[in-house]
Amino acid sequence: MSYHLDRRGCLRTSTAAATAAALGLGGALTSCSPAKSAPVTLTWWDYFTLDNFQPGMRRLIKDIEAGVPDVRIERRTFPFAELDRQITLAAISGDLPDIAIVDNVAMNTLGGSRLLADLTSRVEKWGQADQYYKGPWSGCQVGGKTLGIPNNSNCLALYYNTAMLRSAGVKPPTTWDELASAAHRLTSGDRFGLALSAIRTEEGVFQFLPFLWQAGGDLDTFTTYGATALSFLHDLVAKGSLSEQCVGWTQQDANTRFLNQRAALQINGPWQIPTLKKAPFDWNVVALPRDKAAATCLGGENWVVMASSKHVDKAWEVLEYTQRPSVLVPYLVSFGELPARKDLADQGTWASDPALRLFLSQLPLARPRQYGAHYAEASQAVAEAEQAVLAGSASPSAAARTAAAKIDKALGNR
Amino acid sequence: MSRSLSPSARRRREGYLFCLPGMAFLALFLAYPLLYNVWTSVHDVDLGQLLGGTERFNGLDNYRTVIGDPAFWHSVRLSLIFTGGSLLFQFTIGFALALLFARPFPLGGLLRSLLLVAWLLPPVVSGTLFRWLLDAESGAYNALLEGVGLGALSHDWLTDPATSLAGVVLANIWIGVPFNMLLLLVGLHTIDPELHDAAALDGAGARQRLRHITLPLMRPVSVTVLLLGLVYTFKVFDIVFVMTGGGPVDATRVLSLYVYEVFFTFFRFGQGAAAGLLLLVVPLLAGLLYVRRLRHEDAAPTGGAV
Numbered sequence: 001m002s003y004h005l006d007r008r009g010c011l012r013t014s015t016a017a018a019t020a021a022a023l024g025l026g027g028a029l030t031s032c033s034p035a036k037s038a039p040v041t042l043t044w045w046d047y048f049t050l051d052n053f054q055p056g057m058r059r060l061i062k063d064i065e066a067g068v069p070d071v072r073i074e075r076r077t078f079p080f081a082e083l084d085r086q087i088t089l090a091a092i093s094g095d096l097p098d099i100a101i102v103d104n105v106a107m108n109t110l111g112g113s114r115l116l117a118d119l120t121s122r123v124e125k126w127g128q129a130d131q132y133y134k135g136p137w138s139g140c141q142v143g144g145k146t147l148g149i150p151n152n153s154n155c156l157a158l159y160y161n162t163a164m165l166r167s168a169g170v171k172p173p174t175t176w177d178e179l180a181s182a183a184h185r186l187t188s189g190d191r192f193g194l195a196l197s198a199i200r201t202e203e204g205v206f207q208f209l210p211f212l213w214q215a216g217g218d219l220d221t222f223t224t225y226g227a228t229a230l231s232f233l234h235d236l237v238a239k240g241s242l243s244e245q246c247v248g249w250t251q252q253d254a255n256t257r258f259l260n261q262r263a264a265l266q267i268n269g270p271w272q273i274p275t276l277k278k279a280p281f282d283w284n285v286v287a288l289p290r291d292k293a294a295a296t297c298l299g300g301e302n303w304v305v306m307a308s309s310k311h312v313d314k315a316w317e318v319l320e321y322t323q324r325p326s327v328l329v330p331y332l333v334s335f336g337e338l339p340a341r342k343d344l345a346d347q348g349t350w351a352s353d354p355a356l357r358l359f360l361s362q363l364p365l366a367r368p369r370q371y372g373a374h375y376a377e378a379s380q381a382v383a384e385a386e387q388a389v390l391a392g393s394a395s396p397s398a399a400a401r402t403a404a405a406k407i408d409k410a411l412g413n414r
Numbered sequence: 415m416s417r418s419l420s421p422s423a424r425r426r427r428e429g430y431l432f433c434l435p436g437m438a439f440l441a442l443f444l445a446y447p448l449l450y451n452v453w454t455s456v457h458d459v460d461l462g463q464l465l466g467g468t469e470r471f472n473g474l475d476n477y478r479t480v481i482g483d484p485a486f487w488h489s490v491r492l493s494l495i496f497t498g499g500s501l502l503f504q505f506t507i508g509f510a511l512a513l514l515f516a517r518p519f520p521l522g523g524l525l526r527s528l529l530l531v532a533w534l535l536p537p538v539v540s541g542t543l544f545r546w547l548l549d550a551e552s553g554a555y556n557a558l559l560e561g562v563g564l565g566a567l568s569h570d571w572l573t574d575p576a577t578s579l580a581g582v583v584l585a586n587i588w589i590g591v592p593f594n595m596l597l598l599l600v601g602l603h604t605i606d607p608e609l610h611d612a613a614a615l616d617g618a619g620a621r622q623r624l625r626h627i628t629l630p631l632m633r634p635v636s637v638t639v640l641l642l643g644l645v646y647t648f649k650v651f652d653i654v655f656v657m658t659g660g661g662p663v664d665a666t667r668v669l670s671l672y673v674y675e676v677f678f679t680f681f682r683f684g685q686g687a688a689a690g691l692l693l694l695v696v697p698l699l700a701g702l703l704y705v706r707r708l709r710h711e712d713a714a715p716t717g718g719a720v
Contacts, residue, residue: 085678088461109681113461200661245550247662248573373460376679387663393575 039070040314045087046101046301047080048335052274056334060327068321071314073099084109091115098309099318101151101301104139105202105369110304111142112373117305117312119319120146126320135298136340139368149319150340152332153300154269155366156210157359158289162282164191164264172286173265176214176232179289183241186264193241195254195263198233198386203250205379207267208233208386209297209369216292219371219378219411222404226382230389231396232291247387258283269299270359274336285355287362298366300340338363374410381406455687469684476688480676486689488664489672492579493696496654496668497647499583500590501640507587508594508639513628515595516602526595533592541656544585548572572658575665582657582666586650594639601635602628634711641704645697669693 048057061073076097078086084106090096091113102110110116123129123146129137136150158179160172168186173179183193198204211232212218217225236242246254251268258266259279267288276283288296303322305315322328323341329348332339338350338360350356371378385403388394394402455476457469480486515526532540547554550570559568571581605628613623651670654660660667660675667675673693677686 088678088681091461109461113681115461200659200663245570245573374680376681380675380679384661384663387661388575391573391575391662393663 039072040311041072041074042099042309042311042315042318043097044073044075044099044101045078045083045097046075047078047083047103048101049077049079053335056331059334060322060331063327063331064318064321067327068314068317071318073318087115094308096306096308098306098311098315100304100306102148102304104136104150104153104298104300104302105206105375107139107142107148107302107304108369108371108375109373111147115307116142116147117307117309117315118145118147119149119305119316120144122316122320123149128323131341131343133340133342133363133366135363135366135368136300136302139298139370140302148302148304149323151301151303152335152337153298153340153363153366154271154338155296155298155359155362156207156267156269157285157287157296157362159258159266159268159272159276159283159285161258161261161264162284164261168264172284173289174286175289176291179265180232180236180239180241183236183265184239187239187241190262192243192257192263193265194236195249195257195266196242196246197249197251197254197267198246198383198390199248199250200380200383200387202379202383204247204386205382206297206299206369207251208382209367210267210288210295212382213295213297213367214288214291214293219382219407222382222407223400226385226400226403227397228291230385230400233386234389234396237390242390244390244392247390270338270356271336273353273355285358287358287365294365296362296366298363298368300337371411374412377410378407381410451687451690454683455691457684459683459687461681461683472684476684477692479685480689480692485664485667486672486692489667489669492665492667493648493669495579496583496586496650497644499580500586500647501643503583503587504590504594504643505636505640507591509598509632509636511591511595512598512602513624515599526599529592529595531592532588533590533596535589537589537652538656540589541585541653544581544588545572545657548581548584573662575662578658578662578665582654585657586647586653589653590643590647594643597639597642598632598635601632601639604635605631634707638704638707641700641707644700645704648696648700649693 044061046057048054057075061075064073065071080103083100083102087096087100087102087110096115129146132150133153136153140146140148140150158172164186165172165182170182170185171178173182179194186193197207208229211229212222212225215225215228215232217228233242237244243257249257251272254263254266255268255272255275257263258268259276261281287294303319305312305319309315322331325344325347328339328341329344332344333348336349338356339345339348340363345351345360350360369375369379381403385394385399388399388402389396454469456471456473458472458475459469463469511529515522535543546552548571550556550568550573555571556565556568559565569577572578609627609631610623613627618626649670650668651674654666654668654671655674658666660671669689670693673686673689676682676689680686
C-alpha cells in the first residue's frame with residue numbers, strides 16, 4: 001500500500017543534470033537547482049497517506065529542494081500502523097530511510113534502539129530548543145539525548161453539541177463531577193451523553209491516559225489512580241452515559257457518533273475539525289474536564305534522522321530548514337495541524353480559528369507518553385484493563401491491580 | 415573430463431537436476447527463514463541489537479519466558495477452542511452439504527459454485543463482512559432479530575468478551591464449510607454406486623446405507639480433510655485480526671496474534687521467534703501425520719483419497 005510520490009519534471013531534469021555532470025558535461029544542463037556537486041538524495045518515510053495531505057507535503061518537499069542546496073527528497077508513505085513495522089524490518093535488511101516522520105509515541109521504542117541519530121550537539125548549536133512547548137520537546141529527549149524534533153503537535157479536548165447542551169440546560173463541563181452529570185443529563189433514547197475511544201490499541205490508551213493524569217496519578221501509581229480513573233469511566237457506562245461499545249471504537253468512530261448527533265459530547269483531537277466544519281449543527285470545544293489536575297495527552301509527530309544514514313548532516317540541514325516560519329506555517333496550515341513552537345502561536349489559522357486556538361491553548365498541558373523502550377507492554381496492560389472494566393468482566397480495582405503488576409514489570413518500577 | 419555413466423545413474427543425475435530449482439526454492443524461502451527463526455529464538459534480540467549485531471546467545475531463556483507467560487497459555491487455550499469449534503462445525507455442515515450435493519438436482523451445480531465464493535473470498539473481506547454483520551448497533555444480525563420480534567436475543571457479539579470468540583468462530587465456520595464440502599464431495603463420488611444399489615436390494619434403508627457404507631468408506635477422506643483443516647485453522651491470523659484484533663481485553667488473542675504482538679508490538683524478537691516455533695508444533699504434527707497417511711495410501715490404494 002505504499003507509493004512513491006510522483007516526482008515533478010523538475011526533479012527529472014535535475015537527475016539528468018546530475019548524470020550529465022557525472023559524465024563530465026559540466027554545468028551545461030543545470031536548470032532547477034544550482035547543482036555544483038551531485039545532489040544528495042535523502043529517502044524520507046512518513047504515514048501521511050490521505051489525499052488531503054498530499055498538496056501540502058508536495059509543497060514542503062519542493063520548498064526543501066529549492067531552499068536546501070544540493071538535496072533531493074525521495075518520499076515513501078506507509079499506512080499509519082505499518083510505519084513502525086517497516087522501520088523494524090528495514091533495520092534488519094539495512095534499508096532504512098535517512099529521514100522519517102514518526103508518531104511521537106514511537107520515540108519510546110525507537111529511542112531505546114540506537115536506530116536514531118543523536119542530534120544533541122547540532123540542536124545545541126542551533127539554539128532554538130526553548131522555542132518549543134515543553135511536552136513536544138521533552139518527548140524528543142531520550143536518555144539525555146535529543147533524538148528528533150517535533151513536526152506538529154496535537155492533544156485531546158472535549159467537543160460538545162451546542163444545541164443539545166442548550167436544550168438540556170447544561171453548561172460545558174469543567175470537572176469530572178460536571179462531566180458525569182452533564183453526560184447523564186444529555187443521554188436520551190439512542191443518544192449517548194459522551195463518546196470516546198477505548199479500543200485495544202494505542203489510540204484507546206491515548207484517550208485514557210488523560211483520565212489517569214487528571215486523577216493525579218501516572219503509570220507508576222496505577223493501582224490507586226488507575227482504579228480511580230477506571231471507576232469513573234465504569235460509572236459513566238453503568239449510568240448509560242457512555243456506550244460500552246466504545247471498547248471497539250476508534251477515535252474516528254467516536255467522531256462519527258458525534259457527527260450523527262448520537263453523542264452530545266466527545267473527546268477527540270483537532271484533526272477532526274475539517275470534518276466537523278461540514279456538520280449541519282453548531283458545536284464547540286473546551287478543555288478536558290479536570291479532577292485533581294488538568295491534563296491532556298500529547299499527540300503528533302516528530303522528525304527523526306536514522307543513525308544509519310550516510311547523510312546525517314544533510315538531513316539535519318533539511319530539518320532545520322523546515323523549522324523556518326516561512327516553511328513550517330504553510331505546511332502546518334495545509335495539514336490542519338498545530339505547531340509545536342510557541343513562537344508561531346500568533347501566525348497561521350490557529351491564531352484566528354477558535355477551535356484550533358483552544359487546542360493550542362491546551363498544548364502547554366499536554367503530556368508526552370514518555371516511558372521508555374517497554375512502553376508498548378505497559379500500554380497494552382492499560383488498554384486491557386480499560387476494556388475489562390468497560391465490558392464488565394473485571395472491577396476497576398481488580399483490573400487496576402492486574403494492570404499495575406504488568407506495567408511495573410514492563411517499565412521496571414519496583 | 416568425461417566419465418561414462420550407466421543409464422540408470424544418468425537418469426538419477428537428471429532427476430536431481432530437475433529437482434534443483436525446487437530444492438533451491440525450498441532452501442531459500444523455507445529452510446533459511448526457518449533456521450534463522452530458530453537462531454533468533456535462542457538469542458536475546460530486540461530492536462537495538464538488530465543493528466549492532468550484538469545479539470547474545472541465551473539458550474532456552476526465550477522458551478522459558480514464553481512458557482512461563484500466562485498470556486501464552488491463555489492463547490493456546492483460545493487457539494484450541496477456536497480450532498476445535500471451527501473444525502467440528504465446518505466438518506459436520508460440510509459433510510451434510512456434500513451428501514446433499516452428491517445427488518444431482520436442478521440448480522445444484524450453481525448453488526455449489528455459489529457456496530464456494532465463501533471460500534474464495536480473502537479472509538480480510540469475509541472478516542470485515544462479519545464484523546459488520548455482528549455489529550451491535552448497525553449489524554444485520556441484530557436488525558434481523560429485532561425485525562422478527564426477538565430483539566431481546568440481540569447481542570453485542572464482538573464487544574462482549576464472553577462471546578467474541580464465538581463470533582470469530584462463526585465467521586471461520588462460514589469460510590471453512592465450502593472447503594470441507596468440496597473435498598468430501600469428491601470423496602463421496604469415489605464410492606462405487608453399485609455398493610449402494612446392492613445394499614438397497616438387500617433391503618438396507620437410507621440411514622443404514624449411510625452408516626454402514628458411506629461413513630466407513632469416507633473415513634480416509636474425512637481424516638485427511640480434518641488434518642488439513644487443523645493445519646489451516648490452528649495458524650489462523652487474518653480473520654481474527656480483522657474482526658477483533660485480539661480483543662476485547664484478550665478474549666480472542668489466539669496464538670498467532672500472541673506471536674504477532676510479541677514481535678511487532680513489543681519488539682521482543684527472540685521471544686517472538688520462540689513462541690512462533692511453539693505455534694508451529696501442532697500444525698507440524700498434523701502435517702507429518704498427513705504425509706504419513708499419504709504414503710500409506712500410496713502403498714495400499716484402498717478407499718478414497720484426496
